[in-house]
Structures are given as C-alpha cells and as structure tokens.
Amino acid sequence: MLKEFKEFALKGNMVDLAIGVIIGGAFGGLVNSIVNDLLMPVIGFITGGIDFSNKFIQFSGDPKSTLTAAREAGATLAYGNFITLLINFLIIAWVLFLVVKALNSLKRKQEKAPDPKIIPRDEQLLTEIRDLLARKKR
Template sequence: MLKEFKNFIMTGNVIDLAVAVILAGAVGMVVTGFTNDIMMPIVGHFTGGVDFSDLKIVLSEAIVAADGTVEKPENAVMWGKWVNAIINLIIVGFVLFLIVKAYNKTKKPKEEKPAAPKGPTQEELLIEIRDELRKK
C-alpha cells in the first residue's frame, strides 16, 4: 500500500497539480497587491479620496462600557467592501482579458487542411452500377 501511494504521489499529474496550486497562491497575492495597492488608490483619487471599504449602513450602534470596553459590537452592512470587491473583479477581469488577447495574437494561425478530393456522389455511383448491370 505504501508503494502504491508513493507511485501515486510521484506521478507527473500530482506534481503538476501541486506546482499549479502553489503558483496560484503566489499569483493571488500579486493580484491582491495590484488591486489594493495600485489600482484602488487611483480609483479613490478619482472619486474624491473616498475609501469604499469604510462605507457602511449602521443597523445598531456599538455599546461601550464606562471603562471603554465594547459590550456589544456595532452591527453594520459593510456595502463599501462589496463595492471594493466588484471594482477588484472588474480590474482583474480587464487585465486578464488583455493578457489573453495578447497571448492569442502570438499564437500561429492554424493552417487549414486542404479539402479532401471530391469523389463521385452516391447518385453517380448508382448510375454507374446500373449501367454496368445493363451491359451484362
């Protein structure tokens, strides 16, 4: 059983999958950094310095004790974070679109296969068979 497990783990597909998962995590960090650290400040600049992640609708205020401890936390709909997520999705989608478009331009166009030589149709074959039978 241990030998079977070793063979399974050492196959190329499992190793390729492990590499893909690790790379996906690294790409995820790059994408998050790009959107949060580069694009969102630009979006915030054009929206008058608004940080969407702070926007919310407070349903019930936090209850704070006299000593400053929070007895009951604030209950709020954080709609600004949702707007940030949508903006991030649009930015990432657009960048991926540009990358795929550029990649598709680098690929060689597929050569069309020459059309197969056109043979006689079924009707022509039947006519030939009929004529041959008449000769006999």
C-alpha cells in the same frame, strides 16, 4: 500501498496542480497589491478621496465613524469591502482571460505549422517517381 500512493502523489498532473495552487496564492497576493496599492488610490482620487474599504451602512445602534466600531455596535452592511473584492475578481478574471487567449493563440499556431518530418502522400509518390526515372536514365 505505499508504492501506489507514491505513484499517485508524484504523477505529473498532481505536481502540476500543486505548482498551480502555489503560483495562484502568489498571484492572489500580487492582485491584492495591485488593487489596494495601485487601483484603489486612483479610484479614490477620481471619486474625491473616497476610501471604499471603510464604506458601510449601519442598521442598528448609534452611528459610528469606523467600520470596526459599527460592526461591534450591531448589524452593518460593509459594501466597501465588497467593491474591493469585486474589483479583485474582475482583475483576476481579465488577466486569466488574457492568459488563456494567449495560450490558445500559441496552440493554434502550433497546429497550423506543418510537421517537417511528415511528408504528404502525393509528395512521397512524386519523389518515388522522380527517383525511378532518374535510375532509368542511367
């Protein structure tokens, strides 16, 4: 049973999946940094200094000035966090689209490139005919 588990755990697909998950975690941190540190300040500048992460609508209790205080006071709709996560999602989706598009392009190029070892049948026959004619001339 231990041998079977070892074969299962060390299969190429399983290792590839584990590597993908680890890289995905690092990629998620990178995207969060891009959104929070690069894009949101620019969007905030364009919109006149609006900080989306603290945008909310408070439904109950006294109006509060911070999101944390509003959440403690009662029902609060934190739409700013949703906007930030939506931008994260769109960036991730766009980058993955570009990666998949690039991989598909490379795959198409490899499929179009003829294999130098494989000679078409008609060329093989012509080569044989040439060789036979060359032998007869001798």
